Amino acid sequence: MKSTAVTPPTRAGTVPQRRDRRDSRWDEHRRARREQLVTATVAAVGEHGPGVGMEEIAAAAGTSKTVVYRHFADRGELHLAVCARVAEQLLDALRTAMTSTDKPRQMVSAAIDTYLAFIEADPELYRFVVHAPADRDPTADPIAGLSELVGEQATALVAMALEGAGRPTAAAEPWGHGLVGLVRSAADRWLSSPDPMPRAELTAHLTDLAWAGLSGVVTRTTTEETR
Incomplete structure (x- = not known):
């Protein structure tokens, strides 16, 4: 019978898995997209004031609120990113x-x-x-x-x-x-x-x-x- 190579299990019986390079590329894409949204937020604040809404932020970024929420869970998380910058x-x-x-x-x-x-x-x-x-x-x-x-x-x-x-x-x-x-x-x-x-x-x-x-x-x- 032909033998099959088996990857030895790690502790807790799990098999180590390599991270796909495509995942790393997506990490960089997500990071860059978040930075773009922070920049758009700063621009929207300059135009609409500190009470700017998420729709206005999305418009400044040339996208939709759905995309903004894909990168930031809520307005609070986006606020933190602007604060950090x-x-x-x-x-x-x-x-x-x-x-x-x-x-x-x-x-x-x-x-x-x-x-x-x-x-x-x-x-x-x-x-x-x-x-x-x-x-x-x-x-x-x-x-x-x-x-x-x-x-x-x-x-x-x-x-x-x-x-x-x-x-x-x-x-x-x-x-x-x-x-x-x-x-x-x-x-x-x-x-x-x-x-x-x-x-x-x-x-x-x-x-x-x-x-x-x-x-x-x-x-x-x-x-x-x-x-």
């Missing part, structure tokens, strides 16, 4: 700004101005990002919120300032996230104002307030140690 762009800009100087106060000013410039350039996209849709599952957020990531950058900035002053960095995290809350609240009010002040002026005011608090704490604790 915006976060990446903003964080890149913040890192560039923060490494443009080695002076802590100038770092604070550069970071604040970069944040304000980013939202000034596309306020509708900013509003879309910071107001999550009702159907978004917060536990599925891969970036843990845009403010959270910006807060981490601010924490690193404050830690650098404290290290430069020879101070412990334990307070860097609450101060860093507090700084983000300060800037975001002021930025939201600035965007909604019918007669907003120039960005440079707002940057100067926020820098003065933030740096007065930070430098004041550093100076006070250093003085206390020398008493």
Whole structure:
């Protein structure tokens, strides 16, 4: 009788299977298509505002809602993908700004101005990002919120300032996230104002307030140690 080669079973009695190369090609196609839909969403937000509907997003992508839902389970998942792109762009800009100087106060000013410039350039996209849709599952957020990531950058900035002053960095995290809350609240009010002040002026005011608090704490604790 002619023998037949049998692939030896793996643990649990399963037979290893190779992934068809066509599957890998489809993975790349799906990834590219998702990126195209995110780009279309950004364009639709620019045209229709942060309350843009899925039909308008599909139209911007030159397709149907059915195709959009083939790649994103719901509006919440699409929102997360847009947030991830915006976060990446903003964080890149913040890192560039923060490494443009080695002076802590100038770092604070550069970071604040970069944040304000980013939202000034596309306020509708900013509003879309910071107001999550009702159907978004917060536990599925891969970036843990845009403010959270910006807060981490601010924490690193404050830690650098404290290290430069020879101070412990334990307070860097609450101060860093507090700084983000300060800037975001002021930025939201600035965007909604019918007669907003120039960005440079707002940057100067926020820098003065933030740096007065930070430098004041550093100076006070250093003085206390020398008493």
